[in-house]
Amino acid sequence: MDFEYFFELLLGGLTRGSIYALIALGYTMVYGIIELINFAHGEIYMIGAFTALIIANVLTMMGLNHVAVLLLATVIAVIYSAAYGFTIEKIAYKPLRHAPRLSPLISAIGMSIFLQNYVLLAQTSDFLPFPSLIPEFDFMEPISHIISSAEMVILVTTAVTMVLLTVLIKFTKIGKAMRATAQDRSMAMLVGINVNRVISITFVIGSSLAALGGVLIASHIGMINFYIGFIAGIKAFTAAVLGGIGSIPGAVIGSLVLGCTESFATGYVSSDYEDVFAFALLVLILIFRPSGILGRSTTQKV
16 A cells, blocks of 8 residues: 555645544534524635735735735635634524524525625636645645645644633533533523623624635645635535534534545545435435434534
């Protein structure tokens, strides 16, 4: 076995899984709080990438270096996408808070289609080149052969983000309010928790993470178009279900498993079967563990 090739595929899979994890966390956090599948979440990822592209082009014309452009474009894209997430919750989901479950689900699908077409009309249906903003680092041999600078930045950024999110949820006041709301929304209201504020903050955090993933993967791949959110959203939703929807650790594990499955299928079989292996894995998991990898007994909501 070519171990260098194996580790190259493994790191590529972990990188891909890290991006899925940043998006899947938004799905699983919202589901954990209000039991809604936010199908417009993938479009937030897409809007984050487009926002970063516009900001990066403007800052590049102003003569800023790559690192400054990357940081400023990422921060602005995250803030802009968080505002989108906040607004979508207020417009499309809050008025349907007490409606039958099918109503907010249809609203989510409608919002997803609206955002896709909105970006299509505002931009173009063609793939647009995204500047390579992540600087190149010199690694020692043989590390330089199996991982790129962009993959290293994505892995480190995702790991740091996961740690910060864990600290936020476990040790902060808003994190405790989120966990209480996820356990019992009515009881949380009775003890004085502002549930509407908690739900809004959940959408803001989830949207910020999706935008971060959009900027990182766009800078790594170098191409974006209005449809990337739909594909990435479906994959991230699959990862969340794979790990156990509603579970934050499950979303991360499911994303990494899905990313590695796709990477090894592409490397050892064919890139044509990438999606076949990914969704076949999902079917097998759901047949033998319908609640996902972590299982219902160990699932912990936000």
